[in-house]
Amino acid sequence: MTVVKDSGARAIMPPFGDEHEQLRETVARFVAAEIAPHVDEWEAAREFPRELYRRCAELGFLGLKFPEAYGGQGGTHLHDAVWVEELAHSGGSGGVAAGLNAHTSIAMPPIFNFGSEEQKQRWLVPGIAGEKIGALGITEPGAGSDVASIATTAKRQGDAYIVNGAKTFITNGVRADFLVCACKTTEEGGHGGISFLVLEREMPGYEVAAKLEKMGWHSSDTGELAFTDVEVPAENLLGEENGGFKLIMANFAWERLVMSIGAVGAMRRLIETTVAYALDREAFGHPIGKFQAIRHQIAEMATEAEAARAQTYDALRLFHEGRDCIKEVSISKLLTQRTALRIADQSLQIHGGYGYMREYGIERAVRDARLGPIGGGTDEIMKEIIGKTMGL
Ligand SMILES: Cc1cc2nc3c(=O)[nH]c(=O)nc-3n(C[C@H](O)[C@H](O)[C@H](O)COP(=O)(O)OP(=O)(O)OC[C@H]3O[C@@H](n4cnc5c(N)ncnc54)[C@H](O)[C@@H]3O)c2cc1C
Numbered sequence: 001m002t003v004v005k006d007s008g009a010r011a012i013m014p015p016f017g018d019e020h021e022q023l024r025e026t027v028a029r030f031v032a033a034e035i036a037p038h039v040d041e042w043e044a045a046r047e048f049p050r051e052l053y054r055r056c057a058e059l060g061f062l063g064l065k066f067p068e069a070y071g072g073q074g075g076t077h078l079h080d081a082v083w084v085e086e087l088a089h090s091g092g093s094g095g096v097a098a099g100l101n102a103h104t105s106i107a108m109p110p111i112f113n114f115g116s117e118e119q120k121q122r123w124l125v126p127g128i129a130g131e132k133i134g135a136l137g138i139t140e141p142g143a144g145s146d147v148a149s150i151a152t153t154a155k156r157q158g159d160a161y162i163v164n165g166a167k168t169f170i171t172n173g174v175r176a177d178f179l180v181c182a183c184k185t186t187e188e189g190g191h192g193g194i195s196f197l198v199l200e201r202e203m204p205g206y207e208v209a210a211k212l213e214k215m216g217w218h219s220s221d222t223g224e225l226a227f228t229d230v231e232v233p234a235e236n237l238l239g240e241e242n243g244g245f246k247l248i249m250a251n252f253a254w255e256r257l258v259m260s261i262g263a264v265g266a267m268r269r270l271i272e273t274t275v276a277y278a279l280d281r282e283a284f285g286h287p288i289g290k291f292q293a294i295r296h297q298i299a300e301m302a303t304e305a306e307a308a309r310a311q312t313y314d315a316l317r318l319f320h321e322g323r324d325c326i327k328e329v330s331i332s333k334l335l336t337q338r339t340a341l342r343i344a345d346q347s348l349q350i351h352g353g354y355g356y357m358r359e360y361g362i363e364r365a366v367r368d369a370r371l372g373p374i375g376g377g378t379d380e381i382m383k384e385i386i387g388k389t390m391g392l
Helices: 018-034 036-045 053-056 077-091 096-116 117-129 244-280 292-320 328-350 351-354 362-367 379-389
Strands: 134-139 151-157 161-169 178-184 194-200 206-211 223-233
Touching: 018 077, 018 244, 036 077, 036 223, 053 077, 077 096, 077 244, 077 292, 096 117, 096 134, 096 178, 096 194, 096 244, 096 328, 096 362, 117 194, 134 161, 134 223, 161 178, 178 244, 194 223, 194 244, 244 292, 244 328, 244 362, 292 328, 328 351, 328 362, 328 379, 351 362
Parallel strands: 134 178
Antiparallel strands: 151 161, 151 178, 161 223, 178 194, 206 223
């Protein structure tokens, strides 16, 4: 069989252009130099230093998609997508990516999209500067997929809301300075009775109840929060009272795209690492990558990763153009998370016993990838959404 040598050079893939590719190189250099070498240490410490937010902010990475007036770079979601993909590709830590992305991709966007000018000055500006860290609190001990059934209450009393309840599985929940928090503002709650309030960690009655131990994402903090009669000034209401469901839906699209793009970056890293290992490792007198079984396995991994990337970039294009894309985003989330998990597991198999050891970062990739089909809306919920968009 004739071997066709491929130079590896690729034309720039839409929706990205030259400018994005330059940013990609800058981000990749930064992540390889200032994040990747520390990942093992941060995973063991169960957190990355808070200082990393400041450093990323200094380089402009926390505000890529926000206007310059708030300290951002005045870019678009495409610039942010480059950051998210390269953070996963060059960093190799789901936890570091989760901690940074929860701040930039799920906690700050609602403030930018729904906040008043005064609220933007209070939380978005210091957030972009890496001075205040944000988290998004929707999930509760008794309500995950069924978002509308949250039980945390916010009862209006004069100029304030009195908040009681609990949130769990909150990324950055332990270190967050502010929490964009979903609360019930009517007796019935549900779609027409949820509002968002910004809670601040120093408010009396706001308690970090636990830092949760988990399977992967070790360098990110995942918190359980408890609220006992927390008095939240009415001026901390984000958007309209009882209009919170709109905010949740608006946020989910970008969150799910971010998870899809992160998986695309993680898959690229896994395949590069696996090809290098398969060419280096010898068994029975040959590099293992020269065995047809392994060569075919890697070819299938590359095929699945490329298909997932094409789907994700297309959903990103639709989102960027402001078109309806709930179906395409849900398909990307469903496709990329399972594919990334499968590819991580196959990479581990090809690495043999070394894959099971900490040294290569492959076992971490498997553990980190397992969250994908759960977080940000489970696979089953993605299928429900896709089915509903098809009239089922
Ligand atoms: C590490 C980590 C970080 C997270 N970060 C955040 C965060 O920052 N902020 C936040 O608000 N949340 C966060 N979450 C929560 C996450 O979004 C939820 O875990 C997720 O939405 C699923 O909710 P649940 O865990 O309560 O599962 P459940 O909703 O209890 O679901 C359990 C199982 O039932 C299935 N199921 C439920 N309903 C249906 C249905 N209608 N049809 C078929 N199957 C169904 C689910 O798919 C799942 O398999 C995080 C979770 C983790 C693990």
